[in-house]
Amino acid sequence: MxxxxxxxxxxxxxxxxxxxxxxxxxxxxxxxxxxxxxxxxxxxxxxxxxxxxxxxxxYRPQWAVQETVLHVPLADIDRARALGARRHLANNVWVAPAGADLNRFRRWLR
Incomplete structure (x- = not known):
């Protein structure tokens, strides 16, 4: 059995x-x-x-070696923030922090 x-x-x-x-x-x-x-x-x-x-x-993670600029539209800001993206006030851009898995931010990479 x-x-x-x-x-x-x-x-x-x-x-x-x-x-x-x-x-x-x-x-x-x-x-x-x-x-x-x-x-x-x-x-x-x-x-x-x-x-x-x-x-x-x-699945293979793609780690960010340095802060990576993201092209986040206004409609996706809350989602990007929830995934760990940060906003640089001086440059007025969103970035994925160094050490983050870029697969999570794939839709905003160019």
Whole structure:
């Protein structure tokens, strides 16, 4: 008998290992997916596990080495501020602080 939580943990660790090693995911996914379906895990949740792992593996932060000028329209000021942007009063521009992940500010970079 399968323990559902253990099977999910095994599946996640196998996905993590396959992404790091570049192994063929299709064979791994089909084999593990069959085991998880047999254990009673809904197909939708299995697909969520797969896509979540791929999304996290594909994300790479882009760190700002210095303050980076942002082109923030008036309508987005509150959102930019919430993400950590600062306004330079002397230059009247918005900047992403040094050390910030620029992916968060991608829409305002030029």
């Amino acid at each position: 399968f323990n559902l939580d253990e099977e999910k943990a095994v599946f996640q660790s196998l996905l993590r290992e396959a992404v790091h090693t570049g192994a063929d995911l299709s064979t791994l996914i089909h084999a593990q997916k069959a085991r998880l379906v047999a254990a009673g895990l809904p197909d939708g949740e299995i697909n969520h596990l797969i896509h979540d792992r791929h999304r996290r593996a594909a």
